[in-house]
Amino acid sequence: MEDYELLVYLQKKRDELARTLIESKKRGIAFADAERDYKREKAKFIAQKRMENMPVTLIRDLAQGDVYISELRHARDVAKVLYQNAAEAINVYKLECRLVEAQIKREWHA
Structure with missing residues (x-):
């Protein structure tokens, strides 16, 4: 590649990096929101079962098997994967840059 093409390519990668940083922030917030929702609802479920005098040893398993709680956990896990994916994309763009x-440095000094 010629110097100009390398500079254009570098700028493109920097632009992609900037967009990915913005996306990572959004995904990080979504992950935090999903985590909060999951933990809040799980705590409500556990408190409700304790009020119903459910044996403590069973509550955790029941919470994990509850359809609503498991959907929230799944949403949290998906949000986490998307956030981690954006973080890895940032690393890839930084490496490419x-x-x-x-x-460019090698070509200018050659």
Whole structure:
């Protein structure tokens, strides 16, 4: 690649990195919201079962098997994966930028 093409490519990667940072923030907030919702509803479920004198040893298993609680847990897990994916994409874009910057530096010093 020529210097100009490398600079254009580098700028494209920096733009992608900036967009991914914004997306990562959104996904991080969504993950935190999903985590909060899951824990809040699980706590309500546990409190309700304790008030019903359900044996404590059974409550956790029942909470995990409850359709609503398990859906919230699934939503939380999906949000976590999406957040982790965005974080990994950030690392990939940063690496690509470093590689292109190194290539530009080599070509300018050659």
